[in-house]
Amino acid sequence: MYKLYTRPGSGGFVVEAALELAAAPFERVNVIKSARPDPRFLEISPLGQVPVLALPEGQTMTESAAMCILLAERHADAALAPAAGSPARADFLRWMAFLSSVMYPAILRYYYAPRYTADADGADVVKEAAVAEFERGLSIMDEWLEGRDWLAGDDFSTADIYLLMLAHWHPQWTDTHIIWPNIERLCDALRQHPVILKLNVTHELW
Numbered sequence: 413m414y415k416l417y418t419r420p421g422s423g424g425f426v427v428e429a430a431l432e433l434a435a436a437p438f439e440r441v442n443v444i445k446s447a448r449p450d451p452r453f454l455e456i457s458p459l460g461q462v463p464v465l466a467l468p469e470g471q472t473m474t475e476s477a478a479m480c481i482l483l484a485e486r487h488a489d490a491a492l493a494p495a496a497g498s499p500a501r502a503d504f505l506r507w508m509a510f511l512s513s514v515m516y517p518a519i520l521r522y523y524y525a526p527r528y529t530a531d532a533d534g535a536d537v538v539k540e541a542a543v544a545e546f547e548r549g550l551s552i553m554d555e556w557l558e559g560r561d562w563l564a565g566d567d568f569s570t571a572d573i574y575l576l577m578l579a580h581w582h583p584q585w586t587d588t589h590i591i592w593p594n595i596e597r598l599c600d601a602l603r604q605h606p607v608i609l610k611l612n613v614t615h616e617l618w
Contacts, residue, residue, distance in 0.1 A: 424463035434487035500565030557594035
């Protein structure tokens with residue numbers, strides 16, 4: 413059985429969605445946010461961050477995008493991602509990398525600005541730059557979605573759920589979502605899915 417270390421409002425949302433969609437049995441472990449993480453947790457997450465996924469064979473892994481890709485490979489029948497070798501697979505991998513390496517770090521810089529400056533008065537500048545970078549990424553993805561329902565292929569994948577999660581982390585998403593109508597269209601479709609609806613009770617994305 414899988415074990416997912418996570419907490420409400422974290423990047424564990426997309427991994428939990430993948431596990432639920434795959435109908436994979438898992439235990440959900442709530443990790444309390446603390447300035448001093450439990451040393452036992454640091455053994456499996458050196459940065460003290462969630463999510464962490466413990467695999468049935470005993471390994472543990474960090475990085476939510478990597479977890480989603482692995483779960484898609486292990487549970488191919490759940491169609492969590494385009495199949496390896498399919499034309500849409502390249503798009504899926506591209507956007508998973510973009511979301512995890514560009515978008516996720518940008519929004520983290522907004523919410524944890526003091527970590528990214530040695531200037532005691534520099535947090536506001538970091539936050540301003542972070543939102544600008546995040547919104548530039550949203551614009552790129554919105555343009556890609558013109559004429560498309562999903563980021564990769566004809567069906568939704570964990571890349572789309574990842575985008576849903578990050579988009580709703582925008583500090584003014586309820587006011588600014590109209591700027592990116594194609595992303596909002598994708599998000600609106602996913603918000604109707606029973607698994608996503610259930611997870612939102614805990615994670616409160618919207």
